[in-house]
Amino acid sequence: MRIGIGYDSHRLTEGRRLIIGGVEIPFDGKGLAGHSDADVLVHSIIDALLGAAGLGDIGMMFPDTEARWKDADSIALLTAVVDRVSGCGLELTWLDCVVIAERPRLRPYVDSMKNAIAGAGISAGLINIKAKTNEMMGFIGRGEGIAAIATCLLDEGNNSAAR
Incomplete structure (x- = not known):
């Protein structure tokens, strides 16, 4: 078994769509920069998977210095990561995530997020997503940004190549 943890945070800014867990969420004309x-949610999942597989992190696989990743759909990036991890002989057995945002309230979107993430090749039954606030503390509490944490468990099975 291998455990991975991922974290991501982004500033909120005017004039961007707010995409979390592959779902567009209406929010006063604000989105994440x-x-x-x-x-943030999908990026934290990507980092958890890559970390558990020993494949680095999201910045190594999809550097922000490359124009081809500009405005990239993170679910498409996650699909590529799921395929790569699977190609290493590793199987995801659990994914637990937390999205931290003071506003907007995210609980109503959790099931849609699970379905969108499942579209990347992860069974919805293996995904848990929790929506939390930061109790008005820090950059999240002030409404300046949103963060996410993901933890995953990968099974090596009997694949000696994964060890």
Whole structure:
């Protein structure tokens, strides 16, 4: 078994779509600033998977210095990562995530997020997503940004190549 942890945060800014967990969420004309679509949840999942597989991190696989990743759909990036991890002989057995945002309230979108993430090749039954606030503390509490943390468990099975 291998465990991976991922973290991501982005600033909120005017004039961007807010995409979290592959779902567009209406929010006063604000979205997350970033090179791709800035989906903090999916980016944290990508880092957890890559970390557990020993494949580095999202910045190594999809550098923000490359124009081809500008405004990239993070679900498409996640699909590539799921395929790569699978190609290493590793199988995802659990994914637990936390999205931290003071506003907007994200709980109503959790099931849609699970379905969107499942579109990347992860069974929805293996995904847990929790939506939390930061109790008005720090950059999240002041409404300046949103963060996410993901933890995953990968099974090596009997694949000696994965060890």
